[in-house]
Amino acid sequence: MEKKVKNILLRLNLEGYGIVNYDSNDQKYILNEGKEYNKDFRNNSSYAKKTFYNDENGKQKTKIKISKNCLKQSIFKKDIPFQCPNIVHDDILLYSFIGSPASMLRGFLFAKEEAFKRKEAFSITDAEQSCNAISNLETFTRSGQKNTDEDVKDNSFFKKETVGDIKYSAHGNIDLEQLQFVSTDPIFDRLTFNPDKFNLFSKFMKQRMESFKSELGYYKMKTSVVEIPEYGFKFSNEDMLHMVKYLFNMMMELTINRNGGYAVTSELQYKLVYNPLEDTRADENGWVSVKTQKDIDKLDFSIEDFYVVVDEEESKKMRSAILDNYQVAKKKTADKKESKKPKKKDKEEVAEAEATV
């Protein structure tokens, strides 16, 4: 029997120079408790994002890091340079965003009358410092006019944490079950988009992924005891491979540039998980290094089918009671909200009464 991949584990190593991800100034309250050399009470100091630990002697120890949000923003910046909730007001813009491999992997939340959400299929941890580089609070000056008011203190000095050559490492995974299915069902708390707009979604998806041919239908999770079928569609093995390759390409091209610092991918490793109890993250066997485009192009494997199709009529029968209750619950909430709002007529009456008084 052919072995099928259930999950993909990832290891990402980065190298660079200087700090690329800063935290807020509130970090001074945490730092002041421990390390002496980065101690500063002023408000005009910038600190690198860090992970804090206690060493064996109970002393504070820190490691510089790049947050997962910063990593994700940089990985997908080619396709999603920024996220703007204003696109919910225009269907073309919204479905152009949703109908892309980047959105399917990264996840999103758009809330208007209904909330469209998709959980991330690609997860990654913060990239934590993996070398012995030591950071330092350096003093800088800024140009520009100083405040001439004698009562207001002002100076052109500020402090910023700096570091030289630095290496980071992060771990991640691609949840193939999450990636495989797109729910367009409001009752399962993961409505990705309105099923009536499937053609629009499909149009954009085909532009970015030619192999996309999926159709809407009723599916149920193979391993679940919940028998209720869910309305949505399933990506084919070819589509999933395309998205995995796309992600690997993006990760290989990852660069984070900032004034005075940069970080780039130095190594990407992946591990195909066939048996989650044997193919663990800590086990060094099975890790494959991606070095060139060829390594990505030759990727080919079969992915586990996590969802099975259910007959449409049978599904509708099973779901009828739930859908009825769902409509009742929705109506109740709407009525409740309506009753909370003061009616226009009431407002006018109150205004009239006030005027009379």
Next chain:
Amino acid sequence: MEKYLVLEFKNAGFFRNKMTKDFVFDIRGRTPRFESEFYDEPINANHVSNVLHVLFGERPVPSLRKVVFERVDYYYEKALDSFICIDAYKQFHKKKEKDEYISETMSVKKAVHNSWSKLDFVYWERVRKLLGDELFTEMTALLTKLIKEKDIREKYSFKEIKSIVRERQLLDNPLLIDFFAKLKQNGKTSLVMYFVDDKRAAEMNMNSHTALTVNNGVEKVTRLNGEIVIPVNDEDILKLSNSKGCATILDGGLVFIKGIFTANRINVSKHTKVNEIGLETSKNKEKNAD
């Protein structure tokens, strides 16, 4: 000998600030976050139970939001029998007089569509979008007539037009007053307010044609790492070996399987039994106090 499934979790994001203007969405619609309940402890039996649901091939079941399906009690019971150790840096909080997890600052995207921007950035194209072609042509013709200059769209930005209208006291001009009344009748009051009232100058951002919202903000997030130890039997192990083997916890926290270990290889001296972790929510506390 008893067997245990050992999981490690990394980067689980826990948001303490529940008094935001954000919303919680579920099948009932949306509820303001400050009106909804939230747990006092960052990770409790419900979270561990959901991790187990996902690892064993079930859907996670939110405990504070409503969904149509119920949790599998077997996994919830298993979660109660588990042990958890949160390995994150704590700092003494002087006001609360207890140790608290430290947090970092992160920028968040505002997903809710009605967090209206306060920016009154108006340009000709936006005005055209707001008014529609007919009213827009009428307005440019009127302003050309009042300002007595041709090609006003080429010469002036819309912001400059506002200053000119005010400087030359054209707001008292009967023609403009009539046109503003017409705009109000057509539901375009926001443009009138842009000229008349500085406090309401950004009202155009609330119109569906020219909607503009604040798209990001700042939040404090606590990142937690740790370990969960769960007792398992042979049937569970068989099911786990056929599952996907990954899950998430809290906001974007990754759960990895370390392996199956026998009791003599497990040290839970630093761990807490999950059933000893309180399930109190803030609303419950308020009710008890009442």
